[in-house]
Amino acid sequence: MNKKWLELSVGLMMVAGVAALVALALQVSGGNMSRNAQSYAISALFENAAGLGPKAKVTMAGVTVGEVVSVVIDPNALMAKVNMEIYGQVDYLSIDSSASILTAGLLGEKYVGLTVGAEEEVLVDGDVIEDTQSALVLEELIGQFLLNFGDNK
Amino acid sequence: MIGLIADLGSGFLGKLVRIGQAWLMLMQAIIVQPKASSLSRLIQQLYVVGVQSLIIILVSALFIGMVLGLQGYTLLAAYGTEQAVGQMVALTLVRELSPVVAALLFAGRAGSALTAEIGLMKATEQLASLEMFGVDPLHRIVAPRFWAGIISLPLLVAIFSLVGIYGGHLVAVDWLGVYSGSYWGNMQQAVDFNGDVLNGMVKALVFAFLISWTAVYQGYTCVPTSQGISAATTRTVVYSSLAILGFDFILTALMFGGTV
Amino acid sequence: MATDDIINIQNVSFYRGDRAIFKNLNCVISAGKITAIMGPSGSGKTTLLRLISGQLQPHEGQIRLFGQDIAALNRKQLTQIRTRMGVLFQSGALFTDLSVFENVAFPLREHLHLSVDELYNKVLLKLEAVGLRGARDLMPSQLSGGMARRVALARAVAMEPELILYDEPFAGQDPIAMAVLQRLIKDLNCAMHLTSVLVSHDIAEACAIADQVILLGEGRVLVQGTPAALQASNDPAVKQFIHGEADGVIPFHFFAPPLQQELRGKSE
Numbered sequence: 233m234n235k236k237w238l239e240l241s242v243g244l245m246m247v248a249g250v251a252a253l254v255a256l257a258l259q260v261s262g263g264n265m266s267r268n269a270q271s272y273a274i275s276a277l278f279e280n281a282a283g284l285g286p287k288a289k290v291t292m293a294g295v296t297v298g299e300v301v302s303v304v305i306d307p308n309a310l311m312a313k314v315n316m317e318i319y320g321q322v323d324y325l326s327i328d329s330s331a332s333i334l335t336a337g338l339l340g341e342k343y344v345g346l347t348v349g350a351e352e353e354v355l356v357d358g359d360v361i362e363d364t365q366s367a368l369v370l371e372e373l374i375g376q377f378l379l380n381f382g383d384n385k
Numbered sequence: 386m387i388g389l390i391a392d393l394g395s396g397f398l399g400k401l402v403r404i405g406q407a408w409l410m411l412m413q414a415i416i417v418q419p420k421a422s423s424l425s426r427l428i429q430q431l432y433v434v435g436v437q438s439l440i441i442i443l444v445s446a447l448f449i450g451m452v453l454g455l456q457g458y459t460l461l462a463a464y465g466t467e468q469a470v471g472q473m474v475a476l477t478l479v480r481e482l483s484p485v486v487a488a489l490l491f492a493g494r495a496g497s498a499l500t501a502e503i504g505l506m507k508a509t510e511q512l513a514s515l516e517m518f519g520v521d522p523l524h525r526i527v528a529p530r531f532w533a534g535i536i537s538l539p540l541l542v543a544i545f546s547l548v549g550i551y552g553g554h555l556v557a558v559d560w561l562g563v564y565s566g567s568y569w570g571n572m573q574q575a576v577d578f579n580g581d582v583l584n585g586m587v588k589a590l591v592f593a594f595l596i597s598w599t600a601v602y603q604g605y606t607c608v609p610t611s612q613g614i615s616a617a618t619t620r621t622v623v624y625s626s627l628a629i630l631g632f633d634f635i636l637t638a639l640m641f642g643g644t645v
Numbered sequence: 646m647a648t649d650d651i652i653n654i655q656n657v658s659f660y661r662g663d664r665a666i667f668k669n670l671n672c673v674i675s676a677g678k679i680t681a682i683m684g685p686s687g688s689g690k691t692t693l694l695r696l697i698s699g700q701l702q703p704h705e706g707q708i709r710l711f712g713q714d715i716a717a718l719n720r721k722q723l724t725q726i727r728t729r730m731g732v733l734f735q736s737g738a739l740f741t742d743l744s745v746f747e748n749v750a751f752p753l754r755e756h757l758h759l760s761v762d763e764l765y766n767k768v769l770l771k772l773e774a775v776g777l778r779g780a781r782d783l784m785p786s787q788l789s790g791g792m793a794r795r796v797a798l799a800r801a802v803a804m805e806p807e808l809i810l811y812d813e814p815f816a817g818q819d820p821i822a823m824a825v826l827q828r829l830i831k832d833l834n835c836a837m838h839l840t841s842v843l844v845s846h847d848i849a850e851a852c853a854i855a856d857q858v859i860l861l862g863e864g865r866v867l868v869q870g871t872p873a874a875l876q877a878s879n880d881p882a883v884k885q886f887i888h889g890e891a892d893g894v895i896p897f898h899f900f901a902p903p904l905q906q907e908l909r910g911k912s913e
Contacts, residue, residue: 249540262573
């Protein structure tokens, strides 16, 4: 009798523990697993990648399709090279796609936005996006604005 | 001066020797073919170590989740981003607080009890008596307790995280009026199962190993007197708590350090 | 070597730190008898028992048990030889998480493959022998000290050993429990053709049942003989121990420099 209760309670604890883990997977992380296994790498060269870092989102039409792996200097072009992982199932980015660095809200985090072009051929692992638009640097913007303001006067 | 440095060196070497001994003891205890009766002993220990720790884990998790919900709400409301409270509660719990707090509680609740029990068995000659019956106390006494610790803590940590998140929900959503959809929605966007939940579980497993190992070693090698047992129990709690906090930093640096 | 000698201790030395507990200890314990090992506290009686049971290893010399050098045995052989002997620990050492019945059944379950009924009967007979058949479902925490020791005795003889070692069986027992234990030790020794070795400092009780007495002191055997011979001995240390004199060859004072040197506040 006593032994039964003991075994039952241990069993219940195990079930509760595993159920909690499953709940964490479904309810808390929303089945949100990183899909590193089936993804491919592309990169893009930017004039300025200020504020962009690893793990930043890569989006297309507002939907996350990958993430930034690293941001380095390309020694030949002397530009910022942003390496990205794109989820495997997103296999329809044409080779003339463009990338721009955007900001979520006024002070939010930086992310990469992709816009698909018209070509038939698609980007594959290791390809580089040529058509880019750099990060908006607030200080430069204000500086330009002040300059223009001064000129107009 | 040279004597002082020599003392330091010999003290350090002594510690290394003890760690080596503890490692050998552990290997001797757990490298063994399990018998049919081992399972019932393991279940017995799972009850003592795991089920009996459930209450303290549940209560602490609920309160910690509630505090996180309250603090997070107050802090985030100042920037008008109180919807992000779910994400804050979940990430804090899953990555850090659940493994660390559950492990500290576990060391105090189960680790100390393990040490005291094994120490008392030594003091009352039960270990020697087992040996006289040709039964290795390392296999009979130490192994099931060690494995019970390893199995229990990760389960308790998973339960801790979930209960804590619901505790945060209770405060932030039910009492303070954050929209339930954004509580869960933001959380689901921010929490990654592999990166956050599983890494938390890896931490739990490492802590479980540290606590169980410390507890059985301290119990098995304690001086079999009342002072000896109480000193060993204290050492279990102190050493395993320090090990938990130290290893938590190392693991956090390894797992999340790359994320600027 | 005579097959009669169950335990043969040859030139054994044992140290704790720098202190020699035994120095060139020699003695022989022969089969079928009750041997009492006596001596003042700290003379290493319990240590000797641990050496005999292989829980400790001598630093020098050898101990032969059933004709085998126990230091040379591997784990399996040691386990084998240990099934031929039982040990009654000072505290009884019952497993606190098992009932009285399960405690006695423990060695049988470990080493023999008996059917449920055989096991039940065997355990019941052993408990009957110590008069505690009715207590089989109690837990060790519910037993008195004397009862716990009797259960431990039933457990120690469960495997029907050839040799049984008793560590201070009479310590801390009331006169009735002491008499019960005395009778049990004597009866079991006769009924099961055991060799019994008991360590004790209760002279009267031990002498009453022992066939042979070994008196330890100063790291060696002071005297070995029948209880009667011990009583008649003229050795001052033996006389001091037997008659319980506070001071004598074994000094009342722990070793210390002269008192005059140690007192303070007095200049030379």
